[in-house]
Amino acid sequence: MAKQPDSPDADETPRVADILAGDRRALARAITLIESTRPDHRAAAETLLEELLPHAGGAVRIGISGAPGVGKSTFIEAFGLHLIEAGHTIAVLAVDPSSALSGGSILGDKTRMELLAKRPESFIRPSPAGQAAGGVARRTREAMLACEAAGFDIVLVETVGVGQSEAAVADMVDLFLLLIQPGGGDDLQGIKRGIMELAELVVVTKADGVLEAPARHTKADYEAALSLLRATSPHWKPRVLACSALNGDGIAEVWEAIVAHKAALTDVLADKRGAQARAWMWHELQDELMASLRADGRVAKQAAKLEEAVSDGKISPSAAAQKLLGVFLARD
Ligand code: GDP
Numbered sequence: 001m002a003k004q005p006d007s008p009d010a011d012e013t014p015r016v017a018d019i020l021a022g023d024r025r026a027l028a029r030a031i032t033l034i035e036s037t038r039p040d041h042r043a044a045a046e047t048l049l050e051e052l053l054p055h056a057g058g059a060v061r062i063g064i065s066g067a068p069g070v071g072k073s074t075f076i077e078a079f080g081l082h083l084i085e086a087g088h089t090i091a092v093l094a095v096d097p098s099s100a101l102s103g104g105s106i107l108g109d110k111t112r113m114e115l116l117a118k119r120p121e122s123f124i125r126p127s128p129a130g131q132a133a134g135g136v137a138r139r140t141r142e143a144m145l146a147c148e149a150a151g152f153d154i155v156l157v158e159t160v161g162v163g164q165s166e167a168a169v170a171d172m173v174d175l176f177l178l179l180i181q182p183g184g185g186d187d188l189q190g191i192k193r194g195i196m197e198l199a200e201l202v203v204v205t206k207a208d209g210v211l212e213a214p215a216r217h218t219k220a221d222y223e224a225a226l227s228l229l230r231a232t233s234p235h236w237k238p239r240v241l242a243c244s245a246l247n248g249d250g251i252a253e254v255w256e257a258i259v260a261h262k263a264a265l266t267d268v269l270a271d272k273r274g275a276q277a278r279a280w281m282w283h284e285l286q287d288e289l290m291a292s293l294r295a296d297g298r299v300a301k302q303a304a305k306l307e308e309a310v311s312d313g314k315i316s317p318s319a320a321a322q323k324l325l326g327v328f329l330a331r332d
Contacts, residue, residue: 013044016051019150024123027150031125031143049142052149057273059091059148059155060262063169065195066179068160071205071245073112075179076156078245079254080116086255088154091123091147092116095140095159095169123152137168138287141280144172170198171276174269175261177201177254180222182215197229200238201257208244215242236264293328302327 013033018026030052034045066072080090092113116122125143144155157173159165170176178199196202202222207215222240231237239257243250265272293299306320315323 013048016048019052019146020055022151024150027123027146028125030146034142034146035139045142049145052146056145056148058151059144059153060258061144061155061157061173061175062258063157063159063166063173063176064179065159065166065169065176066205067181070179070181072158072160072179074245075203075205075243076158077113077116078248078251080113080122080156081119082248082251083154083255084116084119084121089121089123089152090116090154090156091144091150091152092125092156092158093140093143093147094126095137095157095165096126123147123150137165137172138280138283140169141172166195166198171279174265174272175200175258177203177258179203179205180218182206182211182218196225197232200233200236200261201254202226202238202240203250203254204240204242206244206246207242207250208247212244218242235268236261293324296328299324299328 012029014023014026014029019030030045030048033041033048036042036045064072064076076092080092083090113124117124140157144157147155155173157169159169166176176198178195178201180202182204204215204218204222207219219240219242226238226240229238241250241253241257243254245251262269303324306315306323309315310317310320
């Protein structure tokens, strides 16, 4: 079972100095606190984050997504070990909104990334179950800042490709990497155009053995598909690569492409991160407003009546929304 967000661990606020010194237990406790939904924990987390923020921002932030079975954990393990060999430290955070429904495709699977998890240069943290995609993503963003303050120089944010969470992850990273499988044909494996548009890097997995030739074809298909998409950045043209996490072919090239992307964005990275932080602020505000609106007794009373009236077609949804907003804003 995953640790619940408001587990007793969160009661013990970790020391900032311990986190900054890279103490992994302190970092883990900080993230538990960040993920907690209890109001007193939230307040403590805000204070902690304020102290950590000046020390954050030093990592390369990479988002990784792909359908279940595409090879995410195998890739992240091979990629992470490669980076560690090159002298880096790496934190892996997971955003898994599907876990609330399915019982967890990222969580609960203890054998994932076993070798990487054993390395002192890595830190792997799954997301809490039972929250909406947006909520998980926001807390993951804060966890990412904590990992940066703890000195990790690469943060990977993994999400399972079920559609809701990719945009949220793309909004918190410098580069979004989409993993796809060899084969799949003309429909490009049903990967939505919107998700393709988010990807700065597409990587075909499992390019080994009998799958090597299909992987090359898939790579060519995606290169063609990407060339048809409208350019989303004047600074970077999305690339398609192929690799094998089993024999290591192409893994170094993925990192080289990420380094090239970082170089290409040097002058605009601060702007990109600034825009992401501003968008995050508005998301937070939206969520906070919705939460206090839902917690408001008078709104709840009116909402029950208005929902019925909307269902029966007696009042339009927009008029009902206006009424509820009026009740909310008129409170003492
Ligand atoms: P995830 O669900 O996306 O995390 O996928 P996994 O990493 O668990 O991999 C799913 C399956 O694909 C497993 O059976 C892996 O052994 C296999 N797989 C992953 N990477 C490779 C690869 O590079 N080559 C081959 N041949 N198989 C792979």
